[in-house]
Amino acid sequence: MQNAKSSGLSKLDINILGSGLFGFLFLSSNPTLAFLIFIAISIYFGFGALAAYVSDKSPVAPTQNFIASQKGGGIQPSSSAAITDERTIADRINEALEKGDYKCPHCGATVSPLAVKCIYCGSVLAAAVGLPGPEKWDDVEIGQTVLVKHPQKGDLRLTVVNRTFYGELWQKQMRPDVPWTLTGSYFARLGFAGGASAVNWQSRFFFLDGEYALSDQDINRDFAPYARQFAASNQTKTVRFSYKDAYWAISDIGRFRIEFVEGEGIKAQPGAIGRFIHFNSDARAMILEDYQSGGNGLDRIMYGYQIEEKQIKF
Numbered sequence: 001m002q003n004a005k006s007s008g009l010s011k012l013d014i015n016i017l018g019s020g021l022f023g024f025l026f027l028s029s030n031p032t033l034a035f036l037i038f039i040a041i042s043i044y045f046g047f048g049a050l051a052a053y054v055s056d057k058s059p060v061a062p063t064q065n066f067i068a069s070q071k072g073g074g075i076q077p078s079s080s081a082a083i084t085d086e087r088t089i090a091d092r093i094n095e096a097l098e099k100g101d102y103k104c105p106h107c108g109a110t111v112s113p114l115a116v117k118c119i120y121c122g123s124v125l126a127a128a129v130g131l132p133g134p135e136k137w138d139d140v141e142i143g144q145t146v147l148v149k150h151p152q153k154g155d156l157r158l159t160v161v162n163r164t165f166y167g168e169l170w171q172k173q174m175r176p177d178v179p180w181t182l183t184g185s186y187f188a189r190l191g192f193a194g195g196a197s198a199v200n201w202q203s204r205f206f207f208l209d210g211e212y213a214l215s216d217q218d219i220n221r222d223f224a225p226y227a228r229q230f231a232a233s234n235q236t237k238t239v240r241f242s243y244k245d246a247y248w249a250i251s252d253i254g255r256f257r258i259e260f261v262e263g264e265g266i267k268a269q270p271g272a273i274g275r276f277i278h279f280n281s282d283a284r285a286m287i288l289e290d291y292q293s294g295g296n297g298l299d300r301i302m303y304g305y306q307i308e309e310k311q312i313k314f
């Protein structure tokens, strides 16, 4: 999947290439038909540019241009906007590690740059060295056991085996010259032994039992049309659709950068840029993660339940 993505030829390129070949074939046999095809292609791309211009001028939410552009829904200029070059949390930790003088600022003991708390005095280290962190679960560590009140299975005692910090991205205005930047909000995903995970995003909490990989074709066919409708309504419209065995409603779409990962079973690397869709079907929930070309992330669906924060105890 990532190989296909990084091939360098977008679907649009292939379309244009295909049209050109057809035009050439007809030109050699039938000049009139070739001319008509040329006109049709011009009109098609002309309208595409107009639509992109109009949508660019509309007042929109920062996350509006979800999948639409890259997944074959037309041309939207702001998707080509630059993405922040601010260092990821992982970069900053690595720099501290390379300096080799990573010490607890409170007691002076030499500590691991990956440690959340000083093992000598208990100080929270990430905050002390000025690193941003997630709003929830920033002090949860690998190996820790948590108690989850599962909506179906009751109490589960689970061990944290990995964690991922997401940085929330937004664009002040939806224009190609306005870069995507970090909002300053970070959210965590905790992976548990056995494959389940817990995700916090803003005020929402999820317990996700399972996941499977998606191809770009899957995303195009099953999700992109609905994400576009939701985006076009400035995320205000209730967009429902059937997928597999249930009827789903989109609750949020947005864009993120992977800031930090730690532990086993990680499927995205720091610096990876992706988009998400959150879906609900009563208590059930899904999160779709769709990574940008060359973004070092696996496109996937994670499924499970939306839960209350208090259903996870540390």
Ligand SMILES: [Zn+2]
Binding pocket: 104, 105, 106, 107, 108, 109, 118, 119, 120, 121, 122, 123
């Ligand atoms: Zn200390």
